[in-house]
Amino acid sequence: MSGLFTRALVAVTLASVLSGAAYAADPAAGKSVFQSTCGICHSAQPGANKIGPTLFGVVGRKTGSVPGYTYSPQNLAANLTWDPATLDKYLEAPRATIPGTKMTYAGLKDPAKRADLIAYLETLK
């Protein structure tokens, strides 16, 4: 019985920690990450493509789908939907996720910064 209680306690604690981590993502900090790592190539404004496509509305859209932007063939063929999970994977290692992508970015290795950045990207709608 006490073993069951312990396992339940661990499960509740783990769930609490994980949900706490999710809620801890900070869009304001993510905006700062965006400016310091993404801003030279991407805008946050609708329809404003730069070297990279606009990231306005990126969460929920398909890869290679921004009008007026010329994607790499690899990105066009990737057939992914940019949700928090795919963004997290891509932002950590872009060329590993979509080999041949022309995004000149080595990857954001800090999971907390990625979470903040994705939280900010989710506000761009």
Place this chain on the structure above:
Amino acid sequence: MHPRSSKLFALMALSAAGWMSLHGPARTQPADVHPIPQSLRVEHDETIERLTMLAKRAGPVGAEARAALVVFKRHAAREQEFILPPLTLLPLLADGKVTPDMAWAVTMADRVKAEREQIFEEHTQVTDVLNALVVAATRAHDKDAAEFAEAAAADSLNDIELLEPTVLLIGDYLRARLPAAH
């Protein structure tokens, strides 16, 4: 070394030193390699000149420009060594002219193919340092410096989208058209 060879070597060294003193270290193109297209040489020189000017400033803009200058110079030197020279052949190739003395470009194109991921990695480093320069310039309300850094980053993408694939095509084309001896 044979005395006559020594004299010849000394003469060559003096000539090289004279050339350097005339043209100075600001030039990005050594004399003893295949040249790159003039338009790209101008672009490299202008970027280095602009970064050098920004690097002389105090504060964050100067610090980021100094970091960018180191990364850009290193990358530009490699571009000039073996990535961009084959592009000088394009006008001749477009006229249908292929001659055996173009074989050097196949060697360079093969190296580009072999080091493509490493070259891409260098572009990510260039973009990173230019991004940092944009951030510092924006904070300093220096619109000119920010716009310059953004334009330089666009040039980096131009390399990836156009120039490097073109070099690979030149290599494949020459390999197909040159005598089998190569």
